[in-house]
Structures are given as C-alpha cells and as structure tokens.
Amino acid sequence: MTTAAPERRRELLATAAEVFAAQGYNATTVRKIADAAGMLAGSLYYHFDSKESMLDEILSTFLTELWEGYDAVLAAGLGPRATIGALVTESFREIDRHRAAVAIYQRESRHLVDLPRFGYLADSQRRFEKAWLGTLERGVADGTFRADLDVRLTYRFVRDTVWVAASWYRPGGQHSPEEIARQYLSMVLDGIAVRD
Template sequence: MTTPKNSGRRAHLVSLAGDLFAEKGFRATTVREIADAAGILSGSLYHHFDSKESIGDELLSAFLDDVLAGYREAATDTDPRAAIERIVRSSTATLSRHRAALTMLQNDWAYFSAQPRFGYLRTAMKEIEQTWVDQLTRGRETGLFRADLDPRLTYRLLRDILWIPTSWSQSKGAWTNDEIVDGLLRLLFDGITARP
C-alpha cells in the first residue's frame, strides 16, 4: 500500500527524486540513490511508491496539469495577442515551478514517449501546440499578425525559447522571470529593428 499523494513525506520524496532525475537523468537514477538522498532504506521507498516510474509520473503529470490549466485559461481571451502574452507569462511561471519535470522531458523524452504509462505526454503536448497554433492562426487571419506567419514554426521557435531560460534564474545576477518574459514579448511583438 502506498502513501496518499497529499502526504508531506511523499511530496518531499518526489522533490528529492525530481532533483536527481534532473541532474542524472531519469533512467540513470536508481531507487537506491533516491532512498539514500532521503535517508531511508531502498525498500522503504516502496511504502510510498510502487516504482520509480510512479515518481516520474507524479512529477510529469503535475507539471502538465499546471501548464494546461494556464493555457486553457489564456485561450479564453478573445484577443490573440493578449492570449499569446498570457500563454508566455503562464509558461514562464509554470516552468520555473517545475524545473525538474521540464529537464526530465528534455533529457528523456524518447524514453517517456515510448512507454504506454506516459501516453498522456503526447496528448498534452498536442494540446499545448494546438493552443499556440490556434492563437497564432487567429491573429494572422484577423490581420493582427503578419500574413506570412507560419503558426507551427512560430510555436516551435517560441516553445524552445521559453524552455531555455528556466535555468538562468538559478545563476547569480540572472534576470528575473518577469524580466525574461518582458524581453521575450518585446522581441516577439516589436522586433529588434529600430523604428524611424
């Protein structure tokens, strides 16, 4: 029998495991290493989780639930530019809260996406992409965005740009999340070309 998900001890173990998964990779991290980091015996970890995959599942599903909640809320905005801005702000806040899960996805996507247990990852990623594409397409069709805008390419570029700065805020003297978001939005909507 495993510990309920709302247990403080369980949450602590998930956090420790997430740090190890982000540092070493999900597949390279052993149950023994997680137990050692928690100061418990390996067998004791199974009191809280039935497998290492259960811990990974908890990290990834919480991350994607958080991302999708923000995206769904942003998509209710009738102005595509405002919706995109809300998506960017929501993404940055969510990514900073779930650094370990993001790193796990970046480093071990091939593994997770091949496992039936993690089939929800592809579904969630499709919804995330479609949310972006819908807003970008709507902005293009209403004349708010350029007529030659490729929504899928723009989404991929922006997604990858958003994923990169999550590690910056850990560096001394780095930009805050708000500074990063404001800089990205200025670049996105105003460009780098000086106006006459």
C-alpha cells in the first residue's frame, strides 16, 4: 500500500493538505477531503489508515524536505549573516513549495507534539532552535549582530515572522519567495527606520 501508485497517494495528500490548511485539522471532516478528491469518505481508507496518518504523512514529508534544504545551508560553512540570509531564503522557498503543510504545521504542531506518533515534531523543533539560535549567537560573538539584543527573544521573533507568512502567502502571487526573503532580511537586519 505504501509503494504502489505513489502518484495517487500524493494527489490525495495534496488535496487533504489544502483542506486541512483552509479549515483546520479538527474542523476538517474526512468527508470534506473525500468531496474535494471526488470520491466517497470510505474510499480514502483504501489509501490511508486514518485521518491522522494523512496528517502525519503531510507533515513528515514536508519536514524531510525542509531539512534537506536547511542541512545544505548549514553545511556550507557560511558566516552568520550569510547563514541567516540563506536560512530565511530557504524558508520562504519551502513556504512556496509546501504552503499548506507549513500552515498546518503552524496551527497544529503545538498539540501534536504530545502524541507519540508525532514525536519527530519535537525533534525538528529542537534542531530548528539550535540552528537559528546558534547562528544568532555566533553573529553576536563575532560582532556581526548587535550585542544588546536578547538573543532568545530575537530568535522567537524571527522564527515566527518567517513561518507565519504561510498564512497569507499565495504561490504564484506578485512576490517570489526570493523577493519576500530579500525584503524581510532587509527589515530584520537593517531595520525599517532611516539611518541618521
């Protein structure tokens, strides 16, 4: 069941992800997903064990791809400023590719972490914090970033702003992910105030 006809599976997961993102996981009934996929509710169970396993597959697929990108950035040995830049750009690219999954992640991960099945969310969060916080701290240490900022607070602001963009971003809109990343980095790195 896992290997056969992976295209149909992917289609159905994409459909489910859209509905989850639009209505929330709890408010999404299996019937709504089936409607969107043009089949009956029971038919989904030929492809998936449960509603939860659809969610699981959506999130784990997304996180796997996200970490491929992040790991490449982190392995490149860039300086703090370039690393932050690359992480932000990569993040907006992931939002571009997995908008629905990111939106679902944002909304549901806090509750899901408690379920054993979604333990990998906690792992991912830890790695995420380590990557961002570590880069910020390196930047403070080498004089790239201001020393008078609370690094932990800064991390939270940066993290949230990047990902919350999934809630309004529409792929194919007027801003490319790279353009959004550039604007965002300009704001966060240099500030919105005009320099004296």
